Amino acid sequence: MSTHDLHPDDLELLERLGAIVGVVDPVPPDVVQLGRAAFALHHADTALMTLVSDAMAGAGLRATDSARGTSRLLVFEHGPVSIEMDVTWRGDLGRILGVVADASGSVAQGGHVILETGSVTRTVDLEGERFTFDRVPLGLARIVLEQAGERVMTTTWFDVG
Amino acid sequence: MSTLRERRDMHEPSGLTELVTAAAHGDAAAWNAIVERFSSLLWSVGRAHRLSMDDAADVVQNTWLRLLDNLDRIEQPEALPGWLATTARHECLSLLRRRGRDVLVRDDDLGPMLVDVESAALDASLLEEERDVQLWSCFRRLSERCQRLLRVLMVCDRPNYAEVSASLGMPVGSIGPTRMRCLSTLRSLVSDTGYAFESGGGRP
Numbered sequence: 001m002s003t004h005d006l007h008p009d010d011l012e013l014l015e016r017l018g019a020i021v022g023v024v025d026p027v028p029p030d031v032v033q034l035g036r037a038a039f040a041l042h043h044a045d046t047a048l049m050t051l052v053s054d055a056m057a058g059a060g061l062r063a064t065d066s067a068r069g070t071s072r073l074l075v076f077e078h079g080p081v082s083i084e085m086d087v088t089w090r091g092d093l094g095r096i097l098g099v100v101a102d103a104s105g106s107v108a109q110g111g112h113v114i115l116e117t118g119s120v121t122r123t124v125d126l127e128g129e130r131f132t133f134d135r136v137p138l139g140l141a142r143i144v145l146e147q148a149g150e151r152v153m154t155t156t157w158f159d160v161g
Numbered sequence: 162m163s164t165l166r167e168r169r170d171m172h173e174p175s176g177l178t179e180l181v182t183a184a185a186h187g188d189a190a191a192w193n194a195i196v197e198r199f200s201s202l203l204w205s206v207g208r209a210h211r212l213s214m215d216d217a218a219d220v221v222q223n224t225w226l227r228l229l230d231n232l233d234r235i236e237q238p239e240a241l242p243g244w245l246a247t248t249a250r251h252e253c254l255s256l257l258r259r260r261g262r263d264v265l266v267r268d269d270d271l272g273p274m275l276v277d278v279e280s281a282a283l284d285a286s287l288l289e290e291e292r293d294v295q296l297w298s299c300f301r302r303l304s305e306r307c308q309r310l311l312r313v314l315m316v317c318d319r320p321n322y323a324e325v326s327a328s329l330g331m332p333v334g335s336i337g338p339t340r341m342r343c344l345s346t347l348r349s350l351v352s353d354t355g356y357a358f359e360s361g362g363g364r365p
Binding site for chain 2: 010013014015016017018019020021023024025026028030031032034035036038039041042044046118138139140155157159161
């Protein structure tokens with residue numbers, strides 16, 4: 001018997017424990033429902049910008065104290081468009097300062113920038129090449145570039161905090 | 162809840178390939194099937210890292226969001242369980258880092274631990290059979306490392322140690338020996354209760 005094989009008694013014991021977990025700590029139905037609903041956030045027609053650089057400012061300082069602010073510099077790209085973001089956080093909130101570079105001139109000009117997190121969606125105008133989002137909840141977030149009401153590009157999900 | 166044997170069939174690679182391809186092309190039903198199939202794995206990874214229910218829920222949801230980003234890029238759908246487990250573990254560690262908590266478990270940390278009496282009583286109140294109460298009580302006395310490993314083993318395919326390794330950050334080679342020691346400790350604790358859990362077991 002290889003070490004990967006479970007003795008039938010061990011298998012039965014694990015199944016019994018699994019059944020107990022199903023009673024004392026089952027996956028909450030709303031967790032599964034949220035997972036299903038997440039599919040609404042999938043926009044197959046929107047170009048996905050990929051993360052090409054992720055640098056922690058002051059690397060070597062560990063964020064063990066939640067009151068200590070720290071930051072990361074993220075760069076996303078897709079074709080002629082890139083977004084450089086300074087993501088800072090202190091306590092339970094973060095701030096995103098971004099600069100959009102668009103060599104084509106067709107994506108960013110006159111467009112909007114949308115911040116999406118698990119709990120909030122906010123839209124701001126692109127001011128020149130820059131945008132700012134304050135009081136961003138810690139956790140996953142992504143940035144969407146919108147042009148004439150259409151989602152043109154989106155970053156992958158990234159960590160704030 | 163499906164059994165380990167049933168789940169072995171559910172993880173058939175061919176089924177996964179079709180589901181991932183369909184979901185990548187916008188098939189919500191296929192996505193729902195993936196979510197329903199693997200939510201218990203992701204939940205177990207979060208809870209195995211001793212996260213609260215709210216935090217474990219965040220880990221599950223974040224893992225789904227990461228998968229959405231990668232649906233079009235998954236070249237080996239049969240490796241999806243391992244990818245999900247790895248991603249969920251990274252989400253756990255990321256969340257613990259944000260909370261200022263660290264996860265430190267020594268390789269030899271397999272000894273019994275003290276149990277939160279109030280929490281154990283709450284669990285016991287949900288279980289109908291006394292021998293399940295005893296078994297769960299013994300499980301809760303296992304070391305954190307053992308509880309993590311067995312917790313993930315409960316929802317993984319029997320031979321898929323890559324999945325377990327990805328979930329817990331344990332070398333594949335140490336899973337078998339650790340599992341054997343953990344189950345041996347559990348059986349020792351169980352034997353002290355006077356209950357038996359072998360086939361057809363009950364009170365001896």
